[in-house]
Amino acid sequence: GAVVSQHPSWVICKSGTSVKIECRSLDFQATTMFWYRQFPKKSLMLMATSNEGSKATYEQGVEKDKFLINHASLTLSTLTVTSAHPEDSSFYICSAKTKEPYEQYFGPGTRLTVT
């Protein structure tokens, strides 16, 4: 089946620094990738939708200058949390979609802790 990887799986950083999270589709070409964040005991919140070669579409309330998304190829998307603050601590999950509209595969998630 389709596999999506994320790196790193967990990261601890200091307040004010930037953190980059990679999302890769390992055995298929992802026309679209999604970035979610999830707070404890809460559902997934879509942050942005990323199409290969074009700018990401951000959901309302998500700061595009703070959460930089790059979708450089059909197998790689990156999320950079700039000038991280403790309130950015969360579980970040990416998913990748193939051409078939209903097929969306999730990465294992990245747990970010900002101290």
Place this chain on the structure above:
Amino acid sequence: GQNIDQPTEMTATEGAIVQINCTYQTSGFNGLFWYQQHAGEAPTFLSYNVLDGLEEKGRFSSFLSRSKGYSYLLLKELQMKDSASYLCAVMDSNYQLIWGAGTKLIIKP
């Protein structure tokens, strides 16, 4: 607005059957998904329904009624490892997933 409702928490006994309900109101419908999520892990796909009726897959079954905006996930022969959150999600007319808050299922021996 778009809305997905499911119970916050349910408790069941090992070996029993449990039904988790989901009702939805969305702009357009391109299918309903059920995902399982263990604590600290990403969701894993369980089922996809786009037509009315029951889809059976081993111990898990999922039902959809589009006219009622209703779905349920049925888990049979419950095992302790089934303790997890179960997320209902609907794909809207823009092919985006609208997520429910999830139902935490607690299995007792």
